[in-house]
């Protein structure tokens with residue numbers, strides 16, 4: 332991308348492979364639809380028991396190409412010690428000021444049995460979004476002018492320990508890009524050897540099928556909003572942009588309590 336500013340969507344997560352797992356199908360779909368999409372990794376993801384910085388970078392680049400996303404940046408903040416600190420907020424807010432996204436997708440959720448980076452990353456992204464718009468502070472952001480990020484969307488970790496009640500929630504139909512997502516995840520061979528990849532593939536197929544099935548999609552990815560979903564037209568909102576009156580009914584749905 333020759334002029335990587337004015338993104339429609341900038342997706343941010345702590346580790347290379349987080350975004351692929353959480354919302355790779357959606358990112359690939361956005362690219363197919365012609366939106367300007369970028370990916371930001373907060374850390375290299377190293378050290379881990381299985382990788383090296385160089386290998387993880389090559390894997391992230393291969394995954395970027397698999398998804399078709401034209402832009403990916405690594406902030407090189409410390410893995411395993413990622414914290415929501417003022418200095419890290421400045422670093423990410425500088426990225427927001429430079430690339431001026433309309434929508435930021437934030438990997439989100441507490442993962443107490445996995446990396447603490449995930450929750451710190453969420454806090455950091457939220458704070459950096461706020462810092463990005465502040466006036467009289469340009470010296471903290473390489474002299475770049477303020478940029479207000481209009482929309483924040485959460486991509487929740489599927490193993491979040493908390494069943495949170497988010498104000499808004501929606502599911503993106505990734506039936507057409509689920510296989511692309513799987514190919515992108517497969518690029519991380521340092522983290523997922525054949526056996527681990529088979530397990531992850533099994534999990535993602537079930538998880539994304541279960542999520543998507545709630546809206547009648549073959550595969551879906553779940554997102555949350557910090558605010559309720561706004562609507563200018565009840566009919567369009569309820570149709571979910573599909574142009575059909577209602578989601579496809581699932582077999583057996585009549586038997587559900589609220590079916």
Ligand SMILES: [Zn+2]
Nearest residue numbers: 345346349446
């Ligand atoms: Zn991670």
